[in-house]
Amino acid sequence: MRIPRVFEPQPLSAGARIELGDTSIQHVVRALRMNDGDRICIFNGEGQECLAQLADVSKRSAWAILEQPATPAVExxxxxxxGQTLSRGERMDYAVQKATELGVSKITPLTSERCEVKLKGDREDKRLRHWQQVATSACEQSLRTRVPSIEEVSPLQTWIEQVDADLKLVLHHHTAQPLQSMDPPGSVALLIGPEGGLTEAEVDAALAAGFQPVAFGPRVMRTETAPVAACAILHYLWGDLG
Structure with a gap:
């Protein structure tokens, strides 16, 4: 059986004994019914992972005795x-999950003129925590060792003016500019519009802020599909896919 991976945001050192958090206990103890002596893999979101042996397992608590930490080359x-414009239902979950599996470093939910989702106060905080957990779970599954941060919801205009990257791209199907003609960047900011698309004024604002328009083929993608295709292509060209 594959050794389960869990996320514990704390330092990892050989021989250390750490107490597992509630989410890890729910997974390895209550769901998988693991016991003392069983082995798990712990990653801390900062690039390290470590095999560990469970100890003092009960229904409500469990400890792990760490082996030698490693820093695998998976990032x-x-x-x-x-910059992902908010979408309804499970579409945002899908975008966060798949973008994480494909290796993104950061995701900022955006509001725009055609965005139909309105989040404020406690509801916004709850959704941000949920999306961060979606990203963490995707890291557990995909063997990543760094968890992308889910930033606070931002107006599109604010994000395009403040985001910093070597290359800034806005998905816009009315362009034929090839990515292969661009210099290889170390970082990319990727703007994804809502289900109804960005307005011409928003595209113009992005271009004025230094974004370059790019299309990934002749077909128009849904808002949750676009970041998946884009991240795969970007990592194939300049990252570690392929």
Missing amino acids: SPLQIHV
């Missing part, structure tokens, strides 16, 4: 920051 050299 892409290309840093991608996705």
